[in-house]
Amino acid sequence: MRVRVLGSAAGGGFPQWNCNCPNCDGVRKGTIKASPRTQSSIAISSDNINWLLFNASPDILAQFQRFPELQPGRAIRDTAVSGIVLMDAQIDHTTGLFMLREGKTPLDIYCTDMVHEDLTQGNPIFDVLGHFCGVSWHQIPTAVGHTFEVDGIAGIRLTAIPLSSKAPPFSPHRHDPHEGDNIGIQLEDTRSGKKLFYAPGLASIEPHLLPFMQQADCLMVDGTCWTNDEMQALGISNKLSLDMGHMPQSGPGGMIEALRPLPATRKILIHINNTNPILRDDSSERQILQQGNIEVAFDGMDFSL
Ligand code: MLT
Ligand code: MN
Ligand code: ZN
Numbered sequence: 001m002r003v004r005v006l007g008s009a010a011g012g013g014f015p016q017w018n019c020n021c022p023n024c025d026g027v028r029k030g031t032i033k034a035s036p037r038t039q040s041s042i043a044i045s046s047d048n049i050n051w052l053l054f055n056a057s058p059d060i061l062a063q064f065q066r067f068p069e070l071q072p073g074r075a076i077r078d079t080a081v082s083g084i085v086l087m088d089a090q091i092d093h094t095t096g097l098f099m100l101r102e103g104k105t106p107l108d109i110y111c112t113d114m115v116h117e118d119l120t121q122g123n124p125i126f127d128v129l130g131h132f133c134g135v136s137w138h139q140i141p142t143a144v145g146h147t148f149e150v151d152g153i154a155g156i157r158l159t160a161i162p163l164s165s166k167a168p169p170f171s172p173h174r175h176d177p178h179e180g181d182n183i184g185i186q187l188e189d190t191r192s193g194k195k196l197f198y199a200p201g202l203a204s205i206e207p208h209l210l211p212f213m214q215q216a217d218c219l220m221v222d223g224t225c226w227t228n229d230e231m232q233a234l235g236i237s238n239k240l241s242l243d244m245g246h247m248p249q250s251g252p253g254g255m256i257e258a259l260r261p262l263p264a265t266r267k268i269l270i271h272i273n274n275t276n277p278i279l280r281d282d283s284s285e286r287q288i289l290q291q292g293n294i295e296v297a298f299d300g301m302d303f304s305l
Contacts, residue, residue: 004044050080053085112160142160199220218266228240
């Protein structure tokens with residue numbers, strides 16, 4: 001299985017258009033060691049021909065341009081995208097769907113009932129797309145252990161794992177969490193037996209997640225904030241990382257501590273907020289990650305499992 005990071009930043013991207021935090025200002029001016037990043041999405045393939053997208057970020061057109069394999073050019077209109085899995089209904093994970101409206105056939109979209117509800121009510125993207133290419137919805141059941149496959153993506157078995165994070169601000173049930181608002185996904189290559197666990201939004205490591213995280217050869221997990229009050233400390237917003245459904249990396253109960261005992265050979269943080277000091281290649285926080293064998297995803301990161 002090949003994994004390609006299309007976008008590694010959280011909502012807003014890096015730099016964020018209206019932000020002058022030290023990271024955004026520094027990357028804009030070229031005064032810090034850091035690379036710009038687009039919003040959160042990965043693509044996977046088992047044959048290097050057909051690709052499955054995870055999320056459709058508002059930066060999707062730029063992401064496609066930087067990864068020509070998504071455009072094989074076999075016909076006058078063509079795409080290598082076999083389907084799109086949505087991890088939640090958040091703006092940074094779904095609004096890129098509008099950019100795919102020229103599709104010749106309905107978009108094959110895999111998501112839970114809850115995400116389907118948010119994308120037909122709070123932010124009715126699916127209804128709007130009905131006036132263009134249309135959507136062919138494949139329901140992802142949230143029963144733990146349920147596996148599914150995607151047409152065109154041979155030999156990859158997917159398991160959705162409901163997890164605690166947050167429904168989007170526009171969701172009719174933002175403050176009343178429902179199973180399926182957010183999921184993690186285990187991807188198993190049935191030929192090699194290798195397993196990837198992907199969860200860009202993760203508020204806590206609930207007991208039912210642990211077996212999946214323990215089995216994973218590669219973990220790609222929530223890298224949004226270093227500290228819970230990161231945005232408050234910068235005077236940006238009153239929101240805490242956990243209020244937004246993202247567990248911070250540092251400190252007791254943080255992601256670094258959670259990752260430490262896990263046997264995965266690769267541990268990668270993804271969906272990184274522009275305020276996070278780990279975006280600086282030479283920060284002390286980045287050193288702490290390196291000591292824990294934890295990598296920071298970047299746009300264009302590409303590996304096989
Ligand atoms: C989140 O992950 O919390 C949201 O994507 C934030 C956002 O869209 O601004
Ligand atoms: Mn997000
Ligand atoms: Zn910023």
